[in-house]
Amino acid sequence: MKVPRKNRQPRVKSLTVRHIPTASPFDETIGYSRAVVSDSWVFVAGTTGYDYAKMVMPDSIKAQCRNALATIDKALQEAGSGARPCCAGHLHRA
Template identity: 75%
Template sequence: MPVRHISTGSPFEAQIGYSRAVVVDGWVFVAGTTGYDYTQMQMPDGVAAQCRNALATISKALQDAGSSLDHVVRVNYIVSDAEDWPECWPITSAAFAKAKPAATMISAGLQNPEMKIEIEVTARVPA
């Protein structure tokens, strides 16, 4: 089965050398996604807004791959400040209400200081 690469057109993808998502053998691997609004190339200040933006970018990549948030089987959350994480719970709970994927939250420094959350998912393409 061929490998398909999906891009959001983000300048980071070209600068760093990665795809937003890679589709292979019925799987969709979505790269760590931060909260940029790529239509305006702006980063919101709050972690909740960043979480929503990241999930919207991920959702679009999954749709382009023939999948959706409902088919996510694994999610990794990376937050720069663990105390911010509870603000995201209602957002992530709603986004993954159907999928209920296996999940991990890690607290670590992110690439830029304004980044408060990065989300990475693995999903299936439904048969």
């Protein structure tokens, strides 16, 4: 039986991490990224229904939802993925 050595460092797989930025000032001030790619995973968070073309928040929930999903899809495309392989999604309405 092999006895483990004391003080032996565990093997840690190094991850490749890439950030998908936005045009927001939050990228620089708080380190925000629209999406983070880690190996074959893409994590997207903090997406609202804001209309970036008109620079306004639409009144209707339908328009906000459409904008949020379009923004998420754009981030996924930039990450080299897309909405098709999405395994989970949570929409929160305030």
